[in-house]
Amino acid sequence: MKNDTNSDSSKPKKRRRDEEIEAESSSSDRTLSLEENLTFSDTLVALRIMRAQFPHIDKVSIRPFILQSQLYSSVNDRTQVDRELESLRRERVLRVFKLNTGQDDHAIMFLDDYLNQIECVVKRMEEKKQVNLEVFEWFQTHVLDSKLEPSVGHEELCSLLSIVGKVKDEHISLLINAGILTRQLIDPDMYWFAIPNIGSVLKGLSQGRKEIISFLNRRKYKEMMLALLEKKHLRFSPLDMRFHLRDLIGSGHLKTIHTPTGLVVQISKD
Amino acid sequence: MWKDIGGREAGQIRPNSFANRVKSHRLSTLQLSNYKDIVSPHKGSINSLQVDLTEERYLLSGASDSSVAVYDVQRATDYEGGGHIAKHRSVFVVDKQHEHGHKYAISSAIWYPVDTGLFVTGSYDHYVKVWDTNCTRVVMNFKMPGKVYRTAMSPLAASHMLIAAGTEDVQVRLCDIASGAISQTLSGHRDGIMTVEWSTSSEWILVTGGCDGAIRFWDIRRAGCFRVLDQSQSQLGRRPPLLKRKVSISKSLSAGQNSSVKPRAPQKRSANGNGVRQSSVGRIPAKGSVRQRLHPGMLSSQDRATAHYGAVTGLKVTEDGMYLLSAGSDSRIRLWDVESGRNTLVNFETVRLQTSKPIQLATTQDPAVVFVPCMTAVKAFDIWSGKTCLTFRGHYEHVNCCCFSSQDQELYTGGNDRQILVWCPSRLISDGVDAGPMQDQDNWSD
Numbered sequence: 174m175k176n177d178t179n180s181d182s183s184k185p186k187k188r189r190r191d192e193e194i195e196a197e198s199s200s201s202d203r204t205l206s207l208e209e210n211l212t213f214s215d216t217l218v219a220l221r222i223m224r225a226q227f228p229h230i231d232k233v234s235i236r237p238f239i240l241q242s243q244l245y246s247s248v249n250d251r252t253q254v255d256r257e258l259e260s261l262r263r264e265r266v267l268r269v270f271k272l273n274t275g276q277d278d279h280a281i282m283f284l285d286d287y288l289n290q291i292e293c294v295v296k297r298m299e300e301k302k303q304v305n306l307e308v309f310e311w312f313q314t315h316v317l318d319s320k321l322e323p324s325v326g327h328e329e330l331c332s333l334l335s336i337v338g339k340v341k342d343e344h345i346s347l348l349i350n351a352g353i354l355t356r357q358l359i360d361p362d363m364y365w366f367a368i369p370n371i372g373s374v375l376k377g378l379s380q381g382r383k384e385i386i387s388f389l390n391r392r393k394y395k396e397m398m399l400a401l402l403e404k405k406h407l408r409f410s411p412l413d414m415r416f417h418l419r420d421l422i423g424s425g426h427l428k429t430i431h432t433p434t435g436l437v438v439q440i441s442k443d
Numbered sequence: 444m445w446k447d448i449g450g451r452e453a454g455q456i457r458p459n460s461f462a463n464r465v466k467s468h469r470l471s472t473l474q475l476s477n478y479k480d481i482v483s484p485h486k487g488s489i490n491s492l493q494v495d496l497t498e499e500r501y502l503l504s505g506a507s508d509s510s511v512a513v514y515d516v517q518r519a520t521d522y523e524g525g526g527h528i529a530k531h532r533s534v535f536v537v538d539k540q541h542e543h544g545h546k547y548a549i550s551s552a553i554w555y556p557v558d559t560g561l562f563v564t565g566s567y568d569h570y571v572k573v574w575d576t577n578c579t580r581v582v583m584n585f586k587m588p589g590k591v592y593r594t595a596m597s598p599l600a601a602s603h604m605l606i607a608a609g610t611e612d613v614q615v616r617l618c619d620i621a622s623g624a625i626s627q628t629l630s631g632h633r634d635g636i637m638t639v640e641w642s643t644s645s646e647w648i649l650v651t652g653g654c655d656g657a658i659r660f661w662d663i664r665r666a667g668c669f670r671v672l673d674q675s676q677s678q679l680g681r682r683p684p685l686l687k688r689k690v691s692i693s694k695s696l697s698a699g700q701n702s703s704v705k706p707r708a709p710q711k712r713s714a715n716g717n718g719v720r721q722s723s724v725g726r727i728p729a730k731g732s733v734r735q736r737l738h739p740g741m742l743s744s745q746d747r748a749t750a751h752y753g754a755v756t757g758l759k760v761t762e763d764g765m766y767l768l769s770a771g772s773d774s775r776i777r778l779w780d781v782e783s784g785r786n787t788l789v790n791f792e793t794v795r796l797q798t799s800k801p802i803q804l805a806t807t808q809d810p811a812v813v814f815v816p817c818m819t820a821v822k823a824f825d826i827w828s829g830k831t832c833l834t835f836r837g838h839y840e841h842v843n844c845c846c847f848s849s850q851d852q853e854l855y856t857g858g859n860d861r862q863i864l865v866w867c868p869s870r871l872i873s874d875g876v877d878a879g880p881m882q883d884q885d886n887w888s889d
Contacts, residue, residue: 250788252829256679259788277752277773323676326747359655359748425794441794 236286246423381410396439469868489857505552565591597641609636644764652755673748772798803844817844
């Protein structure tokens, strides 16, 4: 069940096998298995635990985020999840961002983590000797505080930023370059709030999803025991299997069935 | 069942709750009917189904092969299977060969709300036609600038007979049967309009959903829409909290910057059953300087709030007129409180919904259930919790429309596989054998 594909030279194969063995041993060291900890009672508890379980990614410095579909698979009542998320959002504990990876993908990040992420980006820009860096201060104090939705209009953004100082187009370009704002494709005047440095992780997310779905589709009955599936190592995604499984179960692509020997994960038809 | 009847007789159960109990029980046993069948003469996918509002006896269906058919769902045309299976063939069919029939697919076929003497069809050939049922003749023709996606007439209308037509053009047109002309156009949407519904509590309120993802409420007696639903404006629970007026913080900030925008003139409206409050001035997004002077009613066209991240493909107002259900191509179904205009955040577990065609939803009041066509199945959700109660799998291809007859608790669904399926509460076999229709020769009940 190891994903040994044919590679040309023996050396890379050996290295990959070593990595796989390492990954396996580290995952068996983790005391929490997905099967036992699939659901939680409360949204905030689920968010905190999933934040702690966020995989460590080597090349990119990114703070933990949680996908909304992961929350749906972790708490039984979806309406309760939506309402608790809404009240947490209003209390400014966390922020919700719309991602461009799928139809209804949203990422949730605790506000402290998000501010830390912005700080990292600002620091990197300072090293490159960028000017106009005060716009990040303005952004954090005025825009983030008052705009709790995932999107903001151009006019409103300018008016909120110009409370402190004169805002120019270069300021807004700087925000877009940093990855904090993205333009909306459907509406030229609206921006989405975004998490900086998340691009490669999102690519890994889509590829990882495809990999799991195609792996299960190739099996005879399109299903597998959760305990075994959890131990597999993903080739194309830096995020771990547990992250992807929670996301796919929550978005409805996979469903879990209770069997006498444990949970079985199956591709859901329709 | 007998215990409930005894309780009702003794006065322990109130009449309404008794009726609701029987209806919920029957609803929970809905399944593909094994004693009733509707024979569909259509050669194209079925896009619209509606049972008439007065008697709930005649079912009208419109299909992609430009055909319209009417079926009597209460009396069968013939029986098969030894008298056990009732076949309902169409009472009449109108198709392309009709001299004034539609040329392309019919997207919407609705009954005239007052009686079954007229019906209205809207089609992709840019025409809305009004037909006389008894002679199957076209009485009136309205030409639209684009493909007609939906037509609707108000079930409560006592002083107007307007057909609201949603087309791929950005304006909603109201066609008047009394005068034979298009009497009003409502502007505000930024893309085509996929769904149109009249309010069930006021004859003047129209709700439209567009391909731009916006849902707008129009009062047809004045210009412009008075509310645009925004999915980020939410309330936790069925009704907003009584004492605190929850205004979200971003809106209060934009209210402060509104001094340069001309405030909308306060509209006085006589309480007409629906106490819909007009939106506060703060809803208008702030503009630094007003570039053009707009009529106060048209200020809403600058409101770009969206109710869904894709197109709005289905709308349904609940029978009490207090809540609105909307389905979008982002595969989300949202429940809106009409009075406050907020998203109640009920999460309906849908994986995928059809995106290219409008879908028709059906609701019942008690028990509060909504029937949604989800790809090849129809799912029944509980309105307040969002959980799936029942799933109806029977169609071979995508389901486009469903219609619930609350009198008989029967669900009719039509899809791309050209079939109309009937879902009935399960019946005991003994009922079918004893009350064989062959034996009962005359129609009187003794």
